[in-house]
Amino acid sequence: MARNQSIVRLSGFIDGVTYVETRTGKQSRSRSSLNKAKMNANPKFRKIRMIQKELTGFSKYGALFRLGIRSELRRVKSFMGVQRLNKRMVFIKNLDVTNRLGLRNVATGLLTVEGKNYLKNFDFYGMTTVSALVQRPFALDLSIGEARIDGFDVARDLIAPANCTHVSFKSVMIGLDFDLSVESTTRSSLVTMPLDAPVADLVLKTDTLPTVTTNVFYLVQILFYEEISGFLELTELDSAAFTLLEIEV
Numbered sequence: 063m064a065r066n067q068s069i070v071r072l073s074g075f076i077d078g079v080t081y082v083e084t085r086t087g088k089q090s091r092s093r094s095s096l097n098k099a100k101m102n103a104n105p106k107f108r109k110i111r112m113i114q115k116e117l118t119g120f121s122k123y124g125a126l127f128r129l130g131i132r133s134e135l136r137r138v139k140s141f142m143g144v145q146r147l148n149k150r151m152v153f154i155k156n157l158d159v160t161n162r163l164g165l166r167n168v169a170t171g172l173l174t175v176e177g178k179n180y181l182k183n184f185d186f187y188g189m190t191t192v193s194a195l196v197q198r199p200f201a202l203d204l205s206i207g208e209a210r211i212d213g214f215d216v217a218r219d220l221i222a223p224a225n226c227t228h229v230s231f232k233s234v235m236i237g238l239d240f241d242l243s244v245e246s247t248t249r250s251s252l253v254t255m256p257l258d259a260p261v262a263d264l265v266l267k268t269d270t271l272p273t274v275t276t277n278v279f280y281l282v283q284i285l286f287y288e289e290i291s292g293f294l295e296l297t298e299l300d301s302a303a304f305t306l307l308e309i310e311v
Contacts, residue, residue, distance in 0.1 A: 112164030120151040123168045123240050127279075130236040130247040131186065131304075134283055138302045141188035150181055169240045169311075172277060178309045185305045192282050192305040195221050200266075202308050204280055207248065207268035209233050209307070214264035216257050223298040226286040230254040231264060234281045237272030246272035254287075254294070278310040 081090050124147045128135060135143070154171035161170060171177040185191045193199070197219045200209040211219070222229060233250040248268040272278060283304045287294040 109163070115164050116155060116166055120155050120168045121148060122243070123238070124148055124151050126238055126240065126243060126245050127236070128186075130238070130245040131234060131281070134232075134234065134304055135186060137285070137296070138187050138299050138304070140186055143186055143188060146188060147184070147186075150184060153180055167240065169277060172309065172311050178311070181309060182306060185303055186281075187299075187302050187304050189300045190303050192284055192303045192307065195284055195301070195303055197221065200282065200307060202280060204235070204278060204308060204310050207233070207235050207250070207271050207280075209250075209266045209280065209282055211264045213261055215261045216255060216259050220257075222257055223286055223301045225288060226257065226298050226301075227289040228254055228256050228287040228294055230283075230285045230287065231266055232283045233266035233268060234283065235268050235272050235278060236281070237274030237276065237278050239274050239276040241276075244274055246274040248272055276311075279306055280308040280310075281306050 079090050081088070083089075124144065127147070128143075151168050154177040155166050155168050157171040157174045157177045158166040158168075161167065172181070183191055183193060196211070198211050198214070200211055202209050216222075216229065220229060231253045235248045237246045239245075248270050250266040250268050253264065253266060266282065281304060283302075285296060285302050286298040288297040289295075
């Protein structure tokens with residue numbers, strides 16, 4: 063892949079090269095001559111075929127994950143969300159030492175301490191994290207779907223952008239079963255407060271627990287608003303966070 067730094071602005075497909083504009087700049091991609099038929103017919107590509115099978119597996123796992131949180135992902139445009147998540151999925155899949163090449167998978171990699179720790183603190187929006195915005199850790203109890211900070215002082219404990227007046231918190235629990243390709247997602251009520259709110263306990267508790275419990279993930283979302291004419295308008299999207307805090311497998 064190459065980046066186009068010239069003043070010529072190309073777009074579309076020209077002579078086997080696709081020109082696109084991304085958030086990180088103008089890019090060009092050339093089409094490979096290697097196709098599926100060639101790869102399946104040549105035994106030299108056996109390793110590539112096995113790696114491609116694993117690629118399909120962790121891509122489906124990531125897609126199933128995003129399906130469960132699609133409403134939160136629609137609120138804020140994610141920065142390279144699929145690419146960043148897939149990069150972590152590759153690393154976790156490679157921690158699977160139970161299955162042979164071609165059969166390694168994310169679910170088995172997540173059984174390792176290293177795999178869980180590598181995925182924790184992943185933020186789906188990609189601009190910041192909950193731990194970077196909130197100066198005190200949430201106390202989590204996944205058995206009841208609760209995240210809480212006792213005696214939460216917004217002015218002291220939250221790093222808020224200068225141009226906002228309110229903040230909201232919400233928790234999401236998602237259960238995934240990759241083998242069955244099913245997900246179950248539950249959410250807490252949205253807790254919204256002004257930035258000058260008095261000290262109080264911050265409690266996020268999902269209404270129910272996920273019905274799928276093979277892999278359970280707990281996330282917290284933080285959004286900022288500006289009050290205009292009595293209405294809260296979502297603002298400062300670069301400071302929005304939707305972070306994975308805990309994993310239970």
